[in-house]
Amino acid sequence: MSADLREKQLLQKAKMGDENSFESLILSCQNKAFNIAIRYLKNEDDAMDALQESFIKIFRHLSSFKEDSRFDTWVYRIVVNTCNDMLRKNSNQKITDSIFKTEDEKETVIEIPDVSGSPEEVFNKKEKTEHIISCLEKLSQEQKEIIVLRDIHGFSYEEISKMLDCSIGTVKSRINRSRLRLREILLEQNEKHFV
């Protein structure tokens, strides 16, 4: 049976209140949804809360899902909205350990990766990635959101436009501006370190 057909069947049962079918339905997008939430909320506990709240909302409003679009895109959209709601509510964010914190608590500074082979690659790729991710916090929420969805999770422009409920033109310009801004932040950090 094709995955689509199976998804349709699970959806039908879940709409009638079958929790098991619902759990099967969300199983395939649970991991990605959790990681989206973590990037937004920066800690596992909040991400789990957001994920649970999202799934309950989805379960409750399953009947409103129009089956002409992809189910997982709909799920991620709800997760994004839930995360944004939580961020707005918790404007005095509690201080918790970020999963991106480095061990020695100092800000690591690395050069912007230069594929042309420029000098001084200080850290390995993983640490570079983590540093770049930590710099996302210096972006505006809107800029960070688009980077998370496009660059970290690889959603297409069309998917992002559905998830954020905006036009593809808006997605295009936001992605470009956000990446340029992120690059500037990394450059600023490099300058601070080397001056």
Next chain:
Amino acid sequence: MTRINGIRRESVMKCSEIRELLSLYIDNMLDDNQVKEVEEHLSSCDACRKEYNELKGIHELLGQAEMIPVPDEFSFRLKKTLSEEKLKMIDEGLITKQPKKKNRWRLITSVAAIFAVGILSYGLYDNVMGNLPFPSDGTDLAGMKAATEETNNVKAAGLKGKTGESESKMEDPGSTSNGRVVMKEQGTEPQPMTTYKVNIAAADNAPTDSGSVQTNDAAAGSRQSEGDRPAATADVEVESIADTEGCFEYFALKNSMISQDECSRSLTGSGPERNSAAVQYYNKLIEEKLAGFDYQVLECTYAQAGEWHFRIFIFRGKDGNTYNEEIRIIGKDGKTETICSNGFMGL
């Protein structure tokens, strides 16, 4: 063409335009003409090329960010919350309770449940309660067979008392790959259509590739005199089906139990009733698939259109890592499909 700070005006303008296109270029969102224009510019403009390389590098590194697995406790937490939410939704009238199965199914399943209680209680004693009859470590089922055989003996003895006419006997377990309880009327010829209750089936009773189930021509069956007894009691219901192997009862935690006569009918039918042999078959595939895993099958349910859904809890993977996560394996058309959100399990 004017010069500004030594740079041709045309190039300055073009750089700012190109800059707006760099992200789209990285994401393959430009048409062919635009791609050509960007590439031509990048080949001659060091500043733009540097910026492009840096943006591309950032994009690629972010794409390699590690995915963090969903914590183990989440699924239990979600399950509990979903159940609570469902009750709320029923109270609010948003959903109705699950439609009741047809009366026929209810009668059969409830009757089968009574019949299975005796098996289950013995199974509980032998620590097989709640498990499907295929242990994950692939140990021999002899102990379980013996348990079932003894229960069958008890039933057989009871049956004998009830019928007053027939006598039951236990077949020599060694004579078949399963232990079988054969209900036989003394002195009667084996009838072509008989209900059996057998032990946990052996692995060689997988359905054939045509979808039909192996049948056993051995005339080991006989017909019970009274045909109206419910199958789930100590009596065995008379059913007119072909003598077959591979019919067995399986145990589920929820109300998915199939009665003996449903099971029996399944082996000759071509429709969804081919359940028992199918479950046995898929269990075998699951065992092979999960060789080396420490797991427990939580539930086996029959969905529509011939699908068997197995809920399986993975304690440890074959890599030795602890997962404590639930997966699902769906069996249909002789194949299995695994639904697993954790990509690290290797499933």
